[in-house]
Amino acid sequence: MPRKPDDIDAFDRAILRILQRDNKTPQRTIAEAVNLSAAAVQRRIAAMEKSGVIAANVAIVDPEALSLGVTAVVEVFLRDERTASIDRAKTLFRGTPEVQQCYYTTGGTSFVLIIVTAGMRAYEALTRRLFSDHEWVASFRTLVALDRVKSGAELLVP
Known part of the structure; x- marks a missing residue:
């Protein structure tokens, strides 16, 4: 607890x-x-x-060291906001290693994902698997990062 x-x-x-x-x-x-x-x-x-205050002890790995050169911020729009659709999306995104972060959001966008892949071909294949192959996904929008200015998991501890 x-x-x-x-x-x-x-x-x-x-x-x-x-x-x-x-x-x-x-x-x-x-x-x-x-x-x-x-x-x-x-x-x-x-x-x-x-x-659970300390959720995990992990190593933060530089994606470039592993030839993972594409980082994308992806907005996902579901066809509807029914519980079944939301739960399917959460399960799929949680189980996808390329999805580094996933946020269920308000304001018109259903989910915001941070995705890391080796290149654009790998990213395209992933989008087909995550979005095109599921009827409950209406559309998605990709923002490709040009440079990682800051990345980390450190929270401000007051």
Whole structure:
């Protein structure tokens, strides 16, 4: 069960700031930075992992290092907003590794996706699989990124 914001104190927030920059920071280094014992830091990190505050520990990989040169922001428009259509889209997008991020949105666009592929041919094949082959997708609009100015997963911890 996720902790409430009131349950996250100043020590937890300081620990989160450090872990978001580098989750391999040794606990003794974190402890020194936040004025706690290493054991206390370890307990707090474990509690935040158990409660879901820390959702995952991952490596952020540079797509270019893997020859993944196309990043696209895609707006998806569903034919209708029935629960079945929305649930089908969510399931499909969640299960597609090229979809890096997926947001169910308001304002006329049903979903906004961040997609990374090796090239335009791979992107075209993916759009056929994700959009053209499903009658519940009305249309989609693609914005191809020219340059990645900023990318990350670090949240502002007040």
